[in-house]
Structures are given as structure tokens and as C-alpha cells.
Amino acid sequence: MPKVEFWLLDVAGREGDNIDLWGITPTGGRIMVRIPFTAYFYLVPSGGFGAAPSVQRVEKVFRRRLGRPVECLRMYVQGGDHEKLAEDLMREGAGEAYGYDIRYSDLFLISTGASPSSWLMVEADELGSLAGYKIYGSSGPPSPSPDQTRDPGLRVLSFNPVYLPAQASPKPERDPVVAISVHDGSKVETFTGGEENVLESFMDRVEELDPDVITGFQVNKLHWWYLQQRARKLGIKLAIGRGGGEPHGSLYGHVSIRGRANVDVLEFAGEVPEIKLETLEEIAGHLKLGAPEEPVEDFEVRELWGRDRDRVIGYSEWRAKAMMDVFNSISDYVFSLSSITGIPPDHVLTAATGFKVENYLMRFAEIVAKELIPPRREVRHVRYPGGMVIQPMPGLHERVAVLDFKSMYPSLMIKYNISLETVTKDGRILDGELGVLPRALMLLLDERNRAREEERRYPRGSREQRVLDAKQKALKRIANAVYGYTGWAGARWYAPHVAATITAKGRETISSVVEKAKSMGLEVIYGDTDSIFISYEPDKAEGMLSWIESELGLEVKLEKVYHKVLFTEAKKRYAGITSEGIMEIVGLEAVRGDWSEVAKKAQVEVLEALLRTGRIEEALSVARRWVKAARRGELPLKGLIIWKQLVKSLDEYEATAPHVIVAKGMIERGWTVKPGDKVGYIVTRGPGKLYMRAKPYFEVKPDQVDWDYYAEKQIASTCMRVLGGLGVSENSILTAGTTTSLEEFFGP
DNA sequence: TGTAGGCAAAATCCATGCGACGT
DNA sequence: ACGTCGCATGGATTTTGCCT
Numbered sequence: 179m180p181k182v183e184f185w186l187l188d189v190a191g192r193e194g195d196n197i198d199l200w201g202i203t204p205t206g207g208r209i210m211v212r213i214p215f216t217a218y219f220y221l222v223p224s225g226g227f228g229a230a231p232s233v234q235r236v237e238k239v240f241r242r243r244l245g246r247p248v249e250c251l252r253m254y255v256q257g258g259d260h261e262k263l264a265e266d267l268m269r270e271g272a273g274e275a276y277g278y279d280i281r282y283s284d285l286f287l288i289s290t291g292a293s294p295s296s297w298l299m300v301e302a303d304e305l306g307s308l309a310g311y312k313i314y315g316s317s318g319p320p321s322p323s324p325d326q327t328r329d330p331g332l333r334v335l336s337f338n339p340v341y342l343p344a345q346a347s348p349k350p351e352r353d354p355v356v357a358i359s360v361h362d363g364s365k366v367e368t369f370t371g372g373e374e375n376v377l378e379s380f381m382d383r384v385e386e387l388d389p390d391v392i393t394g395f396q397v398n399k400l401h402w403w404y405l406q407q408r409a410r411k412l413g414i415k416l417a418i419g420r421g422g423g424e425p426h427g428s429l430y431g432h433v434s435i436r437g438r439a440n441v442d443v444l445e446f447a448g449e450v451p452e453i454k455l456e457t458l459e460e461i462a463g464h465l466k467l468g469a470p471e472e473p474v475e476d477f478e479v480r481e482l483w484g485r486d487r488d489r490v491i492g493y494s495e496w497r498a499k500a501m502m503d504v505f506n507s508i509s510d511y512v513f514s515l516s517s518i519t520g521i522p523p524d525h526v527l528t529a530a531t532g533f534k535v536e537n538y539l540m541r542f543a544e545i546v547a548k549e550l551i552p553p554r555r556e557v558r559h560v561r562y563p564g565g566m567v568i569q570p571m572p573g574l575h576e577r578v579a580v581l582d583f584k585s586m587y588p589s590l591m592i593k594y595n596i597s598l599e600t601v602t603k604d605g606r607i608l609d610g611e612l613g614v615l616p617r618a619l620m621l622l623l624d625e626r627n628r629a630r631e632e633e634r635r636y637p638r639g640s641r642e643q644r645v646l647d648a649k650q651k652a653l654k655r656i657a658n659a660v661y662g663y664t665g666w667a668g669a670r671w672y673a674p675h676v677a678a679t680i681t682a683k684g685r686e687t688i689s690s691v692v693e694k695a696k697s698m699g700l701e702v703i704y705g706d707t708d709s710i711f712i713s714y715e716p717d718k719a720e721g722m723l724s725w726i727e728s729e730l731g732l733e734v735k736l737e738k739v740y741h742k743v744l745f746t747e748a749k750k751r752y753a754g755i756t757s758e759g760i761m762e763i764v765g766l767e768a769v770r771g772d773w774s775e776v777a778k779k780a781q782v783e784v785l786e787a788l789l790r791t792g793r794i795e796e797a798l799s800v801a802r803r804w805v806k807a808a809r810r811g812e813l814p815l816k817g818l819i820i821w822k823q824l825v826k827s828l829d830e831y832e833a834t835a836p837h838v839i840v841a842k843g844m845i846e847r848g849w850t851v852k853p854g855d856k857v858g859y860i861v862t863r864g865p866g867k868l869y870m871r872a873k874p875y876f877e878v879k880p881d882q883v884d885w886d887y888y889a890e891k892q893i894a895s896t897c898m899r900v901l902g903g904l905g906v907s908e909n910s911i912l913t914a915g916t917t918t919s920l921e922e923f924f925g926p
Numbered sequence: 927t928g929t930a931g932g933c934a935a936a937a938t939c940c941a942t943g944c945g946a947c948g949t
Numbered sequence: 950a951c952g953t954c955g956c957a958t959g960g961a962t963t964t965t966g967c968c969t
Contacts, residue, residue, distance in 0.1 A: 430927050531929045564931030662929030707969045750968045833938050833963045
């Protein structure tokens with residue numbers, strides 16, 4: 179049989195006891211490969227059992243169960259019922275079954291070790307073709323190809339639909355799609371001219387370009403579902419899959435498109451903790467990809483479509499291009515994450531962190547550790563103590579060093595051999611060989627170090643360098659999430675006592691560093707989990723670093739030195755200027771998404787004044803100017819919006835929160851507001867509680883605003899947070915002082 | 927289909943107490 | 950003298966979003 183090499187794009191599905199894979203060949207061919215695979219599970223027998231016709235064969239194998247070797251049977255089951263058979267056997271008292279609750283296609287990837295988003299090799303014959311794609315049939319499992327560096331040369335398409343709502347939010351049963359902008363990697367175009375034409379042109383473009391990846395923003399939760407409903411209404415089949423299939427709902431709210439990876443760039447935001455608001459503008463801004471010239475907000479579309487259609491289309495095209503840009507700058511990371519965890523690329527961003535870690539661990543367990551994979555069970559969540567936070571020394575400090583442990587929890591797990599098999603329920607660590615979790619972590623960290631070393635051999639910005647950098651980031655992300663995974667009640671390997679042991683060692687470690695610093699005559703100003711803030715004396719800091727590395731056997735980094743840093747009594751909130759002159763704000767209102775822009779900006783400027791000039795009066799006068807401007811109603815409405823996320827469905831709220839009341843009012847007027855959406859409101863003047871006076875931001879006029887609320891509860895309170903500890907009274911901020919124009923901040 | 931715990935802050939909720947008022 | 954209504958007060962609870 180000839181060898182066939184391909185880059186695994188997607189697992190297409192099951193055909194009897196065969197798995198179908200979509201791939202890309204080194205010469206750019208798009209192919210399907212059919213590989214025989216029989217599902218199996220393990221049984222640790224403890225009693226007899228009768229014959230079952232679907233059992234194809236049984237092998238005696240050695241596995242481990244929490245480290246202890248057990249003799250067990252690997253039972254191969256034909257057809258689709260290996261899970262049912264395992265459960266039947268357990269009910270009969272035949273023994274304990276393992277690995278039976280894993281889906282067929284996942285089992286194929288886990289047991290063969292085949293990684294999606296990587297190059298594979300199989301012995302296969304050409305069988306024929308399907309809708310122009312060659313089909314190969316293989317007799318055996320794939321193996322990784324020796325050369326993983328080649329670029330598969332993916333074809334990518336991004337798209338952005340525009341809906342025209344009759345009122346408020348668009349509803350698929352009522353409102354048409356009036357335009358779809360499509361970017362093919364080099365240019366953008368927009369289809370308009372009637373809904374039928376829009377959809378047909380879109381489908382034609384997909385067929386013509388035949389993309390491997392289709393990307394968009396909110397495609398999984400919104401657009402595919404919307405477009406499909408519109409198509410159905412018109413009697414059109416939304417054929418965009420390879421071979422003409424429609425998008426179909428797959429696992430966990432993900433939409434699958436046959437033969438193509440459907441990647442929602444919104445879900446990338448979940449990967450990057452620094453991205454807070456989850457708009458396309460935010461994500462593009464975070465990646466330094468530029469902003470739209472004229473953004474269009476949802477509530478404007480209807481009016482602008484009639485008055486200034488070009489602007490709507492221009493914005494839609496910006497979005498399609500931004501999605502393409504976002505995808506291009508994250509694709510290496512997505513594919514690395516996919517190949518490390520074994521989750522196909524279109525699912526890997528949808529999968530929650532715990533499932534990514536779990537997939538990696540299942541592969542490690544099955545292939546490397548020969549450890550049985552426990553079934554998922556519903557268990558009660560057990561809380562345990564976490565990291566230690568040191569009470570800060572309030573006040574303005576000068577020359578403060580920040581020492582950070584590098585990957586503290588993974589390092590502690592390896593150093594102390596903390597794993598499921600090595601920690602007893604009461605938290606003792608047993609002697610013996612290295613456990614599964616430390617071994618899995620060492621493999622991740624070794625691979626990461628290899629990637630980082632290799633990365634240095636390539637010029638910055640080259641394809642190889644970028645791919646390797648994405649890989650090392652993905653490896654770090656998985657390694658850092660293993661600790662949290664052990665404390666997650668949904669985990670197959672849920673082990674709160676293990677998680678508690680890890681954090682206990684962390685607290686022990688930080689405490690010993692605090693003692694050491696004090697004994698060296700250094701002031702400890704603050705500390706949180708794996709970091710410590712101490713007065714900076716270069717020689718002593720060096721001494722600390724080498725003491726930690728030699729005595730504790732852990733790596734530490736002198737992360738930064740604050741030229742000046744301000745603490746209040748509160749933990750997890752401070753602001754400082756580094757030795758490089760960069761202002762950093764941590765935890766304070768200025769970096770929170772649920773405060774008005776004016777309050778945040780006022781706080782930033784007060785901090786700037788305080789930290790750069792060191793003069794309290796200077797900072798106070800900035801605060802007063804802001805308060806005064808608010809009292810006079812001189813601030814732009816846009817800066818008054820308070821955004822809060824709806825984290826659950828409206829009827830689940832026990833308290834009457836302003837954003838919930840606003841959301842209810844919006845729904846009554848036809849807007850779609852769901853859990854996960856952010857609600858923006860402005861506080862207006864009038865009688866009653868705050869929640870009665872909060873109104874949707876786009877409905878409020880300047881003369882309705884409760885300016886005193888913004889002056890006192892937003893601006894003065896955030897400024898007080900900074901100045902309160904320095905002897906400034908609330909009254910001195912609230913009462914009028916010098917008058918200076920705010921034009922420099924908001925323009926004339 | 928949910929990595930973890932620790933934390934601050936604001937608004938609301940709710941029990942309590944007090945004074946005014948009517949019976 | 951007694952019940953209750955309205956309101957202020959302060960602690961508890963709910964809620965969000967941050968930090969590591």
C-alpha cells in the first residue's frame with residue numbers, strides 16, 4: 179500500500195467501525211481518509227460474565243489504577259454500544275469498567291495518539307472520490323509524520339452578516355439578512371441586493387473558494403443559527419459544507435461544518451485573561467490590529483441602513499477583515515493548542531479549560547502512563563484553602579521590588595511529587611516513584627523548553643518562530659491549568675485533597691520567603707500567592723533570589739522594581755510606576771469593567787498626578803476638577819455608561835439589581851438580552867432607589883442624568899480610594915476648588 | 927461543558943428601633 | 950395605653966469583576 183501523508187483538519191465521523199478524517203496533503207490536495215477502528219473499554223474483572231455478541235475480541239492487558247498495577251481486559255466492541263455493554267457488565271457484577279464513556283472519535287484520537295492540526299501518515303489506497311475530494315482507505319492506524327514544520331497552506335474565509343431589525347434586536351423569524359461581507363484572505367466584498375441573492379452569493383463564494391477554515395464572530399451562538407432560519411424561510415438549503423452539507427449543531431453549542439473548521443474568534447477571548455469586554459473591537463485592539471473608522475452600534479443599524487448605508491457596509495467590511503486578522507494572528511496558537519490537547523481545531527476554543535487539560539491527561543494516561551481513565555461522575559464540590567495574600571502596608575512606597583515564582587504550582591507538584599497516587603486523603607505525601615501528574619507536567623515543561631530553545635534559532639517574525647512561540651504559550655497554559663483541574667468537581671480525576679496539598683505547599687513557600695526577607699532586614703510590603711513585594715536593595719534582592727533557588731529549589735524572577743507604589747488597606751489593589759516609568763494599576767476601579775469611564779479616567783489622572791509629581795495637592799485638584807465638571811453636567815454621556823454582565827437568566831436573580839431591571843425593560847421593548855450579554859445603563863435623576871433610575875444608555879438625554887450621583891458615587895469615590903489613605907477628606911474633594919477646563923481630556 | 931480560591935466594593939435586603947399618630 | 954405606619958439605621962446578603 180502506498181503511503182499517504184496529510185495534515186489532520188477534522189474528524190468527520192463514523193462509518194460503521196471506520197473513522198473518517200479530513201486532511202490536506204503536502205501538495206495541497208483536500209482528501210478524506212477512512213481508517214478501521216473498533217471501540218474498546220477496559221474491565222477490571224471481579225466476577226464472571228456471559229458472552230456478548232458485539233464483543234469482537236478480548237485482550238489481557240496490564241494497566242495501572244491510581245499507580246497500582248492491575249490485570250484487566252481490553253474488550254473490543256463492534257457497532258455503537260460499547261458504553262452500554264460496559265454498564266451492563268458492571269450491573270451484572272462482572273467488575274469495574276474504565277474508558278467506556280468516551281466518544282468513538284475521541285477514543286480514536288486518544289488511543290492512537292493521532293493529533294489533529296498535525297501531519298500524519300498512513301498506508302492507504304485510493305478508493306474513489308466524493309464531490310471532488312479524493313477518498314483513501316487505510317488498513318491501519320496513522321502515525322505522526324517526521325516532518326511537522328511544513329505549512330499546510332490553509333484557505334481561510336471570514337464573514338460578517340448584517341440583519342435589518344424592524345425594531346430593537348433582529349429576530350430571525352421576522353428580520354432579513356440584508357448583507358454579508360466576506361474576506362478571503364486578500365480582499366473583502368459584500369453581497370447585497372435581496373436576501374435570496376445575499377445567501378446564494380455567499381454560498382457560491384464558499385464553494386468557489388472552498389475554504390478549510392470558516393471564521394466569524396459569534397458564529398456558533400448566533401449567526402449560523404440565524405442564517406439557517408432565514409434560508410429555511412426562503413426554501414434555500416444553506417449548503418456550505420464540503421460535499422454540500424448544512425451547518426449542524428454539534429457538541430456543547432458548537433456548530434460543525436462538514437470538512438471545514440468552523441472557528442469562532444469570539445471564543446479566543448476566553449483564552450486570554452487580559453481581554454475583558456468581549457467585543458470584536460476589543461479583541462482587535464488587544465492584538466494591535468486597528469480600530470474601525472466609523473463603528474456602528476446595534477441600536478443604530480436600522481436607522482443608518484436607510485440614511486447612510488455605505489457606513490453600515492463599511493463597518494461590516496471592517497468586521498470581516500478584523501476577523502480575518504484576528505484569526506491570522508491567533509491561528510498558530512489555536513493549532514498548537516489543538517495538537518497538544520488532541521482536540522480538533524474548531525472545538526479547541528469552545529472547550530473549557532478543564533476539558534483541554536483533561537484531554538491532554540487522558541492521552542498521557544492511555545499512551546504513556548498506562549493508567550486507567552476513570553468515568554465522569556457527579557460529585558459534590560469540596561472547598562479548600564487557596565493562596566496566601568499578605569496584608570499590604572498602606573501608603574506610598576519608593577523603590578519596591580516584586581519577586582515572582584515561575585509557574586509556582588506546577589513546580590511545587592513536581593518538586594514534592596504531588597499527584598493522585600502519591601497524596602493520601604489526609605494530605606500526606608507518600609514516598610515512591612514520580613506520580614502521573616508530575617510526569618505529565620514534566621513532559622509539558624520539557625516540550626515547552628524545547629520549543630523556546632528552538633524558537634531562538636529562527637529570526638523574529640519568521641513563520642517557524644511564530645509557530646514555536648505559539649506552541650510554548652499553549653504548553654504553558656495547559657501546565658498552569660493542571661492544578662485548577664484537580665480542584666474541579668467535574669474532572670474525571672477530581673482530587674480536592676491534592677489541590678489542597680498544592681496550595682498548602684504554596685503558602686508554606688511564600689511564608690518562608692517572607693521570613694527570610696525579614697531576617698535580611700527587608701520590609702515586606704505585600705504578597706499574593708506566588709509573589710512578594712519587598713523594599714528594593716539590589717544586593718539583598720540578589721541574595722534572596724539565590725537563597726530561594728538553592729534552599730527551596732524553585733525558580734524566582736525579579737519581575738520588576740516600582741519606583742513608586744501606592745497601597746491602601748485593601749488586598750489585590752494597588753498602583754505604581756515602574757523603574758521604566760510605566761504606570762500600572764492593579765485591581766482598582768480604573769481597571770474594572772463595571773465603572774463608568776469618567777470615574778475610571780478621573781482615578782487614572784489622580785494616580786498619574788500623585789505618582790509622577792508626588793504632590794497630594796496636585797492630585798486633589800485633579801479630583802476636584804472632575805467632580806466639578808460632573809456637578810455641572812459637562813461630561814459626555816458616553817462616559818457615564820455603566821456596563822454590567824448578566825451572568826444568569828433574569829428570573830434567577832434574588833436581588834433587584836439595576837442592570838437586571840434595565841435588561842427586563844429592554845426585553846419588553848423587543849431587545850434580545852441573554853445571559854452573558856453586557857447591559858449598559860446610565861443613572862438618571864428622580865425619586866426612588868437606584869434600580870428605578872437606571873436607564874438603557876441609548877435612551878438617556880443629558881438633562882435626565884443624575885449628575886450628583888456621578889460626582890459623588892462614581893468620581894469622588896474612586897478618587898477617594900486613592901487619596902483617602904493620604905489624609906485627604908471626602909469633603910475636600912466634594913467642595914469646589916480651583917476651576918480648570920476639562921477640554922484637554924475630552925476636547926472642545 | 928465550570929480549572930481554583932481570595933478579595934473589595936456597591937446596592938439591596940431585612941430586622942430592628944423609634945417617633946408620630948389614630949383609636 | 951396600645952397598635953401600626955413610615956422611616957432611619959446598620960448588619961447581612963447579593964452581585965460583579967478583579968488578582969494570582
